[in-house]
Amino acid sequence: xxxVTDTVSNSTAGAASARRSAAASPRTIAxxxxxxxxxxxxxxxxxxxxxxxxxxxxQLWNQRRLAGREGMPEEVQGRxxxxxxxxxxxRVAERLGIPYYLVNHQERFERDVVxxxxxxxxxxxxxxPCSLCNNHLKFDQLLLTARQIGAELVATGHYARNExxxxxxxxxxxxxxxxxxxxxxxxxxxxxxQLAHTLFPLGGYxxxxxxxxxxxxxxxxxxxxxxxxICFIPxxxxxxxxxxxxxxxxxxxxxxxxxxxxxxxTVAGHHEGIHQFTVGQRKGLGVASPSPLYVLSIxxxxxxxxxxxxxxxxxxxxxxxxxxxxxxxxLTEPMRVSIKVRHRHEPALATIEKTGEDEVTATFDEPxxxxxxGQAAVFYQEDVVVGGGWIVSGR
Amino acid sequence: xxxxxxxxxxxxxLAPEVFAAMRPWFTEQFGNAxxxxxxxxxxRAAVERAREHVARLLHCRPAEVVFTSGGTEGDxxxxxxxxxxxxxxxxxxxxxxxxxxxxxxxRDRGVEVTFLPVGASGTVDPEDVxxxxxxxxxxxxxxxxxxEIGTLQPVAEIGSITQEAxxxxxxxxxxxxxxxxxxxxxIGCDLLTISGHKFHxxxxxxxxxxxxxxxxxxxxxxxxxxxxxxxxxxxxPGIVGLGQAAEMAQAFVAGDGPARLADLxxxxxxxxxxxxxxxxxxxxxxxxxxxTTNLWFDHLxxxxxxxxxxxxxxALSGGSACMSGATEPSHVLTAMGVLPERARASLRxxxxxxxxxxxxxxxxxxxxxxxxxxxxxxxxxxxxxxxxPRRETTAAGVSR
Numbered sequence: 001x002x003x004v005t006d007t008v009s010n011s012t013a014g015a016a017s018a019r020r021s022a023a024a025s026p027r028t029i030a031x032x033x034x035x036x037x038x039x040x041x042x043x044x045x046x047x048x049x050x051x052x053x054x055x056x057x058x059q060l061w062n063q064r065r066l067a068g069r070e071g072m073p074e075e076v077q078g079r080x081x082x083x084x085x086x087x088x089x090x091r092v093a094e095r096l097g098i099p100y101y102l103v104n105h106q107e108r109f110e111r112d113v114v115x116x117x118x119x120x121x122x123x124x125x126x127x128x129p130c131s132l133c134n135n136h137l138k139f140d141q142l143l144l145t146a147r148q149i150g151a152e153l154v155a156t157g158h159y160a161r162n163e164x165x166x167x168x169x170x171x172x173x174x175x176x177x178x179x180x181x182x183x184x185x186x187x188x189x190x191x192x193x194q195l196a197h198t199l200f201p202l203g204g205y206x207x208x209x210x211x212x213x214x215x216x217x218x219x220x221x222x223x224x225x226x227x228x229x230i231c232f233i234p235x236x237x238x239x240x241x242x243x244x245x246x247x248x249x250x251x252x253x254x255x256x257x258x259x260x261x262x263x264x265x266t267v268a269g270h271h272e273g274i275h276q277f278t279v280g281q282r283k284g285l286g287v288a289s290p291s292p293l294y295v296l297s298i299x300x301x302x303x304x305x306x307x308x309x310x311x312x313x314x315x316x317x318x319x320x321x322x323x324x325x326x327x328x329x330x331l332t333e334p335m336r337v338s339i340k341v342r343h344r345h346e347p348a349l350a351t352i353e354k355t356g357e358d359e360v361t362a363t364f365d366e367p368x369x370x371x372x373x374g375q376a377a378v379f380y381q382e383d384v385v386v387g388g389g390w391i392v393s394g395r
Numbered sequence: 396x397x398x399x400x401x402x403x404x405x406x407x408x409l410a411p412e413v414f415a416a417m418r419p420w421f422t423e424q425f426g427n428a429x430x431x432x433x434x435x436x437x438x439r440a441a442v443e444r445a446r447e448h449v450a451r452l453l454h455c456r457p458a459e460v461v462f463t464s465g466g467t468e469g470d471x472x473x474x475x476x477x478x479x480x481x482x483x484x485x486x487x488x489x490x491x492x493x494x495x496x497x498x499x500x501x502r503d504r505g506v507e508v509t510f511l512p513v514g515a516s517g518t519v520d521p522e523d524v525x526x527x528x529x530x531x532x533x534x535x536x537x538x539x540x541x542x543e544i545g546t547l548q549p550v551a552e553i554g555s556i557t558q559e560a561x562x563x564x565x566x567x568x569x570x571x572x573x574x575x576x577x578x579x580x581x582i583g584c585d586l587l588t589i590s591g592h593k594f595h596x597x598x599x600x601x602x603x604x605x606x607x608x609x610x611x612x613x614x615x616x617x618x619x620x621x622x623x624x625x626x627x628x629x630x631x632p633g634i635v636g637l638g639q640a641a642e643m644a645q646a647f648v649a650g651d652g653p654a655r656l657a658d659l660x661x662x663x664x665x666x667x668x669x670x671x672x673x674x675x676x677x678x679x680x681x682x683x684x685x686x687t688t689n690l691w692f693d694h695l696x697x698x699x700x701x702x703x704x705x706x707x708x709x710a711l712s713g714g715s716a717c718m719s720g721a722t723e724p725s726h727v728l729t730a731m732g733v734l735p736e737r738a739r740a741s742l743r744x745x746x747x748x749x750x751x752x753x754x755x756x757x758x759x760x761x762x763x764x765x766x767x768x769x770x771x772x773x774x775x776x777x778x779x780x781x782x783x784p785r786r787e788t789t790a791a792g793v794s795r
Contacts (some may be wrong), residue, residue, distance in 0.1 A: 054706065093398050148699040150706055150772050 028052045029153045029199065030146035032138060033100070035088030037214050038157030039223050044217035046155055047096050054151055055093040057086055058142060060109040060133070062234040066244040072234070092219050103150075105141050112136035114232065121275040124298035125374025128186065128343075129230055135189040143197055150373045154198050158183045160385075161203030162195045165277035165327075172383040173194035173326050178206040185343045188378045188388030189324050211270050222310060239276055259305025260287055263296065263312055274298050277305050279394075280313060280370030294370075314367035320377040320389030321359045327386050331360065337379040337386055339364070341371050341394075347380050360389055368394075398759050400752040403593075403686055404570055404745035408596035408752050409636065416639040418598065420632040427631045429618065441661040445638025449602050452641040453587060454578040461603045461624045462634050464600075466569040468614065469603040472625070474498060474536060475564040476611020477586075477623050480505030482533035487511045487519045487548070488730040490538055492566055493612035495726070498536070507531065516669040517544045517678035521552035528556075534563040539571035539582075543727040543743055545687025547575065554583025563609065569593055570600075573644035574653065585609045591633070595638030595750050600633040633699050647749055656748050658779050663759045664688045665743060670767035677728065677741065680695030688745045691699040691733075695773040697740040703769045704742075708761055712743045742766070752758045 031043045033055045033238065047053055093100030113132045120127035132264045146154045159181035161174040175182050175362050190198070202210055207226075214222035229236040246253050253273065268324040269287045273276070276284065276388050281295040281312050284372060285307060296306045318341065325331065331354050338347030339362055348368045355361040363378060373395025378388035410415075426438030429766040443457065450457040463469045478484055478501055486498050488510040495510075502508045509527045511519050519537055535557050539550050550566050557564035565586035568577055573594025579587055586609065591600035605611060605624065617626030649655070668674055675694040692700070696712035704711065728738035744762065746754035 035588050035765040054702075099706060101705075103698055103702070143780070144776060145696075145702075148696070148776050 003215075004270075018046065021337060025051060026050045026234050027153055028054070028151045029155050030054045030142070030149070030151035031098075032142055032154060033057050033089040034127055034157070035085035035090075035224075037189075037211055037221055038159075038202055040089070040092040040157075040219045041214045041217065042155050042157045042199075042223050043092060043096055043098065044219060045201050045213065046199075047098065053098040053233045053324055054146075054147065054149060055089065055096075055097070055098050056142065057089045057100075057102050058109075058135065058137060059086070059102055059104045059106060061106060061114070063232075063234065063280075066241070066248060067386070069244045069247055071238055072244045086156060088221050088224070088365050092221060095219060103142075103145055104360050106136055108135070108141055109137055109232075114245070118245055120374050121242055122236065122256065124256075124274040124277070124300040126278040126372045126374055127374045128291040129232070130186045131189055131228055131299075131376055134186055139190055139194040139198060140241070143194060147197075152197070157202055158187065158200050159207075160184045160187055161198045162198060162200055162287065165197075168327065170327060170329070174203070175380070175385075176200075177202040178387055182208050182378075184385050185251075185340050185376065185378050188376060188385055190326065191324070191394065192326075211384070216296070230272075232312045233300065242275060256300075256303045258305065260285065260305050260307055261309040263306060268307060271305055274303055274305060275298060279372040283335075298373075312367050315364070315371040315394035316367050317363050317367075318368075319355070319359060319392045320392040321392050323358055323360060323387060323389040325387035327384050331387070335379075335386070336382075337362075338379055340378045341379070342375050343392065354378060359392075396762070398708045398709050398710065398760045399754075400745055401709065401744045401758070401762065403747035404545075404743065405712060406592045406598065406639070407595050407747050408750045409597060410640060410643055410645060413595055413597070413636045415640045417632040417636040419591050420635050426586045428631065428632070429620065436725050437633050438629070441631065442634050445634045445641075448638035448642040448645075449589075452645045452719065453602075453604050454580060454597055455604050456607065457608055458622070459579075459604055461621045462629060462637070463588075463601045463625060464630070465592070465601040466491070466590030467568065467749065469569075470536075470565075470567055470600050471497050472603055472614050473586040473588060474501060474534065475614065477508045477534050477565075477609070478665055479530060479533075481507075483507040483509070483531040484534050484536065485509045485511060485524060485527045485531050485532060486530070487513060487537040489517065489519075489541055489543075489727045490536065491511050491569065491716065492726075493569055494536055494538070498611075511537075513730050515679045515731055515746055517531075517541060517546040518681050519548050519553070521549050521556055524612040525556050525560075528551055528560050530563070532560070532562045534565060536565040536567070538683045539566045539568040539587075540574065540576070541611070541727060542570045542677070543688040543725055543757070545570070545683040545745070546678040547571070547682040547684060550584065552581045554581075557634065558583050558586075559721050560661055563744050565600045570684065573640075574686060576648045579604055579606070585613070591637040591640055594640050594644040597633050600630060601639040602637065614742055643749065645692060652748055656746055656754070658744055659754055659756070659759055660686060660688055660744070663746075664690070666763040667766050674770070677731070677733070685750065687743065689741055689743045691737055692770050693737065694777050695739065695740050695770060696777075697742060699718040700740070700742060700769055701774055704765060705771065707765050707769070709765050711745070713739070713741060717723065720757055755794075 004263045021066045029046055029051050031053055033039045044274050090100055113129050117127045119130045135181045143154050159176040159178055160183050161176055163172050165172050173184055175184050176318055211222050256274040257272050259267045260271055262268050277295045277298055279295055282292055285293055285294055293307045298305050334351050334353040338351045340347050349365040350362045352360050373391050375391050376388050377391050380387040408599045427433035428438040428442045446460050447455040449460045457497040483746040484506055486494055498508050506680045513519055537548050537553050540547050554564055564584045566584045567588045569590045570768040572589040587604040589602050592598040613624055615626045620626055675691055677689040724735040
């Protein structure tokens with residue numbers, strides 16, 4: 001991996017170091033272009049550094065597909081993979097004078113992201129499609145496509161940093177300069193091979209700085225709004241999406257209606273299906289109570305949804321599996337880390353230790369609120385991502 | 396970078412003679428062909444001269460030629476012009492989307508539609524047309540040459556069936572014009588579509604042959620242009636260019652040009668297949684236009700192959716270009732029974748002749764060098780390729 005190392009090693013800002021080395025060794029880099037501010041700016045920055053670029057946009061989902069079905073809006077609202085975004089990405093590539101291609105990975109996206117997303121909800125968990133997409137599409141399929149067409153590296157507009165650590169001989173994933181835009185939570189599944197072939201040129205910049213660059217490069221997209229929602233779910237209403245998707249597949253929503261019970265075991269009400277709930281949810285329980293009630297846990301077998309007070313939401317431990325390690329090859333002894341249990345979560349101090357072949361148990365110093373099965377637990381040591389896994393349970 | 400163009404079925408450059416013929420009509424020789432004055436008469440004469448050239452290409456009367464904006468308009472006018480709710484349309488399943496999507500639209504509006512299957516050969520069986528006829532059948536639409544695999548359809552046989560049954564016959568000859576001789580009488584068709592830019596004419600030009608006595612309802616209303624069959628001021632330079640291109644196309648198909656092109660195409664096919672395992676030709680057993688070959692390669696993604704080749708300077712298509720620019724499994728290959736995985740891993744080479752993009756022996760050498768190397772690289776990186784050639788015993792690429 002030497003040729004990669006000298007591009008991004010010792011980088012405090014990926015692009016800055018790439019700039020230093022570009023003159024001596026320009027790379028052929030595939031830029032994942034979404035048509036948004038971040039990835040467009042990445043393309044402009046890398047081009048300014050003298051690299052040979054190939055713009056790629058992944059067509060992952062057809063926003064028209066479920067339009068008008070089962071309570072979905074007739075009008076197409078989502079932005080991901082929309083005609084407008086592809087148009088923007090293409091225009092940016094044209095301005096930069098780089099070749100640009102739209103690559104179709106809709107089947108793989110449906111198989112590896114959409115179907116698991118629906119299955120997770122139906123099983124009473126709360127999935128993170130962005131991580132699945134990163135693992136299966138952006139850093140796997142796209143990297144493969146990039147290599148197939150002759151690119152050495154893939155660059156994306158993620159806010160994260162990666163660098164090679166001489167001491168450990170491992171590629172590190174680190175939190176970016178802009179803590180508010182940190183996307184490392186969604187990137188914990190990256191392998192060493194993937195990290196070695198990826199550039200995150202925005203890792204050293206804040207979002208306002210990136211917008212400023214976009215304006216300076218005159219890319220025509222500097223004022224586009226950030227995308228926030230799950231890209232394939234217009235309006236963010238995942239319940240309607242699941243209904244519409246199952247309807248399209250000719251499947252009926254499995255009956256997962258059941259009881260709402262309190263921690264004491266008393267039946268407080270009934271619900272229409274477990275996929276409508278997520279741990280920590282307060283709204284839509286339909287149970288009258290003097291104090292606020294929250295979803296504490298969801299049992300996919302009995303369809304029982306347990307509700308209780310905010311205090312009951314606190315967990316002292318969690319179990320995670322399907323682990324991926326980044327800064328270490330494996331966890332051989334207990335380790336002090338801080339853990340994010342969801343994207344917008346201030347990392348909480350904890351000790352992690354292996355409790356199974358592919359299982360880690362984390363014990364928090366202070367109880368943590370709403371540990372949600374299906375979400376990721378990502379372990380950090382300061383800015384460095386140690387690794388992570390998928391939350392099986394919290395207690 | 397050396398750039399070789401092998402995508403003539405997508406578009407061709409203007410022939411220099413076509414450009415020269417068009418040029419004065421943009422500026423000094425302007426005029427509206429409907430005007431009564433000198434300028435109008437001059438424009439009218441140019442339009443009618445072009446009409447004669449197109450008529451000679453199609454072997455019809457000049458009055459049977461209506462100028463259009465291209466193949467899509469011609470197909471739309473032919474279908475929507477003769478079909479009313481309650482009528483029955485028979486079309487092949489490998490038609491261009493200009494026919495297929497128009498047919499689907501008409502179906503939504505009450506027209507009964509039968510799509511004919513094609514076998515692994517990529518050609519329609521004329522007997523299938525006969526069997527699909529119903530009392531309310533009004534129109535049969537089967538293309539003359541397929542855009543993706545180049546197969547020539549048995550249009551003359553279909554023409555005798557439709558004449559016998561007294562139903563209209565439209566053929567989309569967009570990919571045939573300039574590649575094979577076209578004789579509307581020999582075909583026995585009532586409507587025939589051509590597009591200028593497929594044979595060195597300008598983009599945005601085309602013509603629909605409308606047999607005398609056939610009166611399709613117009614798509615566009617307004618002035619009385621084109622004998623009230625297509626309203627709108629004539630695209631004068633475009634029509635002049637189309638006429639010039641038609642004249643040259645007629646000379647080309649009457650000469651040995653197609654045979655020379657076939658030699659190049661056959662060598663390209665043979666030499667690539669000699670260097671690549673688990674690959675083959677779609678429709679190779681059927682009569683084809685001489686410039687086209689569509690090759691399949693197992694164990695790779697055609698999309699990445701097209702991109703990799705473009706980055707090396709070789710321009711061609713995988714399957715058919717889709718409106719979004721992303722590749723869908725080709726409906727033509729799917730209709731032939733090709734599995735989606737393999738339908739995606741194909742390359743369409745379509746060679747040009749008679750323009751700045753004319754294919755040469757060196758171009759074929761270039762492709763013969765590049766394609767096997769690119770295929771090998773993609774297979775090497777493919778997660779599904781094991782590297783052990785498995786010989787197919789069934790018709791190549793076609794599921795039973």
